[in-house]
Amino acid sequence: MKLEIVNPVDYPQWDEMVLATDDYSFFHSSSWANVLSASYNYKPAYFALIKHGKLLAALPIMEVRSFLTGSRGVSLSFSDYCEPLIEDKEYFKVLLDAVISHGKKSDWKHIELRGGQKFLSGKPESAKYFGHALLLSKNDQELLSGFRDSTRRNIKKAFHAGVETKICTTLQSVGEYYRLHCMTRKRHCLPPQPLDFFRNIYDYIISKNRGFVVLATYDNTTVAGAIYFHFGNRALYKFGASDDAYQHTRANNLVMWEAIRWYAHNGYLTFCFGRSDCDGEGLRQFKKGWGTVERNINYYKYDIGEDKFINTIDAEKSNCTMLLGKMPKPILQLTGQLLYRHMG
Missing domain, CATH: 3.40.630.30 (Gcn5-related N-acetyltransferase (GNAT))
Incomplete structure (x- = not known):
């Protein structure tokens, strides 16, 4: 068993290995990785423990680099949820530690997890959904x-x-x-x-x-x-x-x-x-x-600088929404074209 950083876009067995796990979803697929990387130039970095062709654990990450919102790792961008594909809690710790170490070396501001509550009991959530x-x-x-x-x-x-x-x-x-x-x-x-x-x-x-x-x-x-x-x-x-x-x-x-x-x-x-x-x-x-x-569905944010999970609130969200609502449709479309890659 070894820890690998996998890009599912060019890893032929990825989907087959994912489908053999219990908690897989469409968001874990190579198809979704292709869409995100092709659309927004995100770099897939899927942290995985693989043994004899079997996926024992995986924590998918998209590396987002933005001059507006900073660099970060997101599991996964524009995904409703993305549970870590992990059964053993010890494997989760191994992969999370590896992601944090990678993030520090890559100058990320933080790491976002869109799922993982069964491994993060007691940690503050950054967002909650149904x-x-x-x-x-x-x-x-x-x-x-x-x-x-x-x-x-x-x-x-x-x-x-x-x-x-x-x-x-x-x-x-x-x-x-x-x-x-x-x-x-x-x-x-x-x-x-x-x-x-x-x-x-x-x-x-x-x-x-x-x-x-x-x-x-x-x-x-x-x-x-x-x-x-x-x-x-x-x-x-x-x-x-x-x-x-x-x-x-x-x-x-x-x-x-x-x-x-x-x-x-x-x-x-x-x-x-x-x-x-x-x-x-x-x-x-x-x-x-x-x-x-x-x-x-709980989201979590790990602040690299503070070295801990933090609770965040989307301040001024309502004011921003009101401003966007007043834009003509062509301007709103241009805004999306320019800004979405910075929002993932």
């Missing part, structure tokens, strides 16, 4: 019976209103989704991710049969869409967007139902709805309405 996951069944009625009445009604409402959904795997469908994505981010006073990020999602995920787009049309207009990823037998809802003018059609519900049915019928076992902010009660209730199991 996660929601649905256990899948191949039987539609069994799935529907676990949904809230309101969720089932909204699916029926969309269907009877004439909303139509389609699963797509073309670059054109990604572009159509991106149009809705920019509208939705503007509505929430947030810059959209760069278009190149979504093109890389197509190149490294969708075109490789690890994801797809679901688009909903109403009266010959695309009114809602979502992007889904899959890895092993686990599915993930990553991005969703819609035209608010057609919110009354409940197209978002039919989009989600189309994806859930596809994954259930194709043998996937779990469907993850991603993370939700603790103060986002509306989104939280939407996800709970699908019969999901809720869990806590």
Whole structure:
């Protein structure tokens, strides 16, 4: 057994080794590493203990170098969660110590972990979220019976209103989704991710049969869409967007139902709805309405200079959001293109 710093982008056995672990997710895959490194020029440094071709432990890190926000190691950038792939607590200590040592030599300001609470009990959290996951069944009625009445009604409402959904795997469908994505981010006073990020999602995920787009049309207009990823037998809802003018059609519900049915019928076992902010009660209730199991997702930040885990608060977040919300959509898109690589 030896400790290696692996780049999954050029490590042929990486995905196979990851899929043999218990806590794997799509975010551990080489596909996601490819998207992050190609989109933002991050350097993958996945700390791993490997023995005879078996992955005993892994702590994935993306090295982010920014003149605006400083250099740091993140596990993993733009990922809802990324649990360390570790069963033995002693292995976690070995890998974390190695990451800290590497960070000191590389002049990182800090290390961010998006998961790992079972190893970090008693340490201060830097952020808290909710996660929601649905256990899948191949039987539609069994799935529907676990949904809230309101969720089932909204699916029926969309269907009877004439909303139509389609699963797509073309670059054109990604572009159509991106149009809705920019509208939705503007509505929430947030810059959209760069278009190149979504093109890389197509190149490294969708075109490789690890994801797809679901688009909903109403009266010959695309009114809602979502992007889904899959890895092993686990599915993930990553991005969703819609035209608010057609919110009354409940197209978002039919989009989600189309994806859930596809994954259930194709043998996937779990469907993850991603993370939700603790103060986002509306989104939280939407996800709970699908019969999901809720869990806590904790993030941690290790300050290299102070040599300890610290608690952080996003000061002035609301003021910044208000300012972004007043920007015209083209300026907001340019802001995202310029700033996202510094935010990971």
